Amino acid sequence: MSEDIVLKAEDLTKHYGGVHALEGADFEMKKGEHVAIMGDNGAGKSTFVRQITGVEQRTRGKVWLYGEEVNFAGPLDAREAGIETVFQTLALADDLDVPDNLFLGREKTFANWLGPFRILDYKGMRKATLAGLEKTAVKIPNIRNTIQNMSGGQRQCVAIARTATFQSRLTIMDEPTAALGVQETEQVEHIIKTLKENGEPLILVSHNMRQVFDLVDRIVVFRRGRICANLAKADTDPQDVVAYITGAKTGEEYRESAL
Amino acid sequence: MEETSHGTGGLTFDKSKRSWPNEMNILLALIIIIVIFEILGQALPYMKDQSFLFDSRDRFDSIFNEARLKIIILQVAIIGIIALGVTQVIITAGIDLSSGPLVAATAMIAMSLAQTELVNGYPNPKAVFGVWAMDLPVIIPVVAGLIFGAMIGAINGTFIAYFRIPPFIATLGMFMICRGIALWWSGGNPVSFPTESFKSIGAGMMPVFWFLSLAVIFHFILKYTVYGKHTYAIGSNEEAARMSGINVKRHKVLVYMIASMLAAFAGVILSAKASTAQAGMGEFYELFAIAMAVIGGISLTGGRGSIIGTVLGAMVFGVIRSGFTFVKLDGSYQLMAMGGIIIAAVVLDQYRQRNKA
């Protein structure tokens, strides 16, 4: 398979007991492409993200990253393979501060021969955190504050800054602007545009139609656990997308499976 | 960008507003309690102006009543060692009820390998094993005890992490199992007459030495190592820890193993100090250890707490014990006061948390 395909999923399926949260998803994105995933609440968007990022084990299906088939045993595998994710739940530890959260699970350390007792490079992590925050222009009054004392928007900023601090081959953001104010939303959109300029691929899960049309090249619509449309931005408009989301329309190639 | 302000994006941060550490409150409480006993010493008619903490006899070489200070810390040192472990368990939002009986079981096992062959020229009347187990180097009973502790901790951790048994239940089961092991080990008989070298590891102020050394080591580990960071992360938000790539299950097993090894070490030291091991040893130790951590400001929902807090909690414990003895009130009052203080500590902490948020 071509190395130009950043991510490919075939027949990706996840059942939670009797709940078919994701069913037979075929997905493909090219190098440098920005793809939006849209769909109503419970459509299976986050479930799709969790299967790609190794947070859960899929029921069925195959996934390729840059042409290489991947079977992530856990989230760390996905991160090490270069997938950076802002999860909808943010995945932050409330009692830890900003650098701790940015580096959670991949701390900068000294004396690695000590195994689990290797020593934290607090200074290095603080420096990188400040750099990461500056790069994303995220505003946080004090990086030594614990997450617990931060506003919802600031938490989201921390989660986003986390993806920006590390080199990645694919960035996934699950509703990154859901709790953000106008300025902060602009800020995140600016980060996304920067990724685009640098040719870094992105999957953006969003309910915000304006944002999606501003930012991405292609829109994939999920409905009741299935992909029901795959639309190039040039060939569609917001009303059209809404029709797919609500089920008034179903894409040509998906008609059979949606029955 | 000004690194010292830790502010980014143009927001300023007033350093003076940084909340003062929780440990300061416990230190304050400790001082208040000492002052109360000091005042009681002066005020109570039958006390004849004795001082609780200061040297009341007119001597120039000491300001403090050293004997009392030593006792305060000596009587909490062994339970304190257990508390260092249970602190780590509670930070992960777990609990360990098995430590008290584990102390007893480990004491029995260690003492059986620490016996001396001849007592006053006669064969050891409490011998558990044959001559091969007599007069072994001190390292053998210590290591045997630690291995036993590690095994018990690994079992606790495995059931909790991999089989998703609630920590309360898993360690309650282990609580009974360990007491059973202690009783079964020598058919209910005490095991006694250890070698001199074994006695020496628990003699005099040695328990305090172990307690404080281990406290320093684990303070460092919790604050400055990946192990510590992950321990806090798991207690803070287990799902987030998992999503960040931490192997939560393996880490939990490690935490329970360390906690049980500390309890086992406490058992070894206790038996060395007492020069005997009995199946009933360590009664309520698990609860006292938890109480020390709680007084030290730990949160049972996980993510918060520290070794310094627990050490201070242990000191509060010790001060109250010897304070009540000092004012000649017996154990029943001690228990009631201690219970009140534990509840007050949690109430105050919750009040503080609410006001901070």
Ligand SMILES: Nc1ncnc2c1ncn2[C@@H]1O[C@H](COP(=O)(O)OP(=O)(O)OP(=O)(O)O)[C@@H](O)[C@H]1O
């Ligand atoms: N762990 C789980 N166990 C059982 N069912 C689940 C689980 N996680 C998700 N589901 C179900 O799977 C379906 C898809 O959920 P998912 O979170 O993927 O939706 P979503 O498209 O991200 O919605 P939203 O826009 O609200 O975030 C829902 O019906 C949900 O209830």
Ligand SMILES: [Mg+2]
């Ligand atoms: Mg979702």
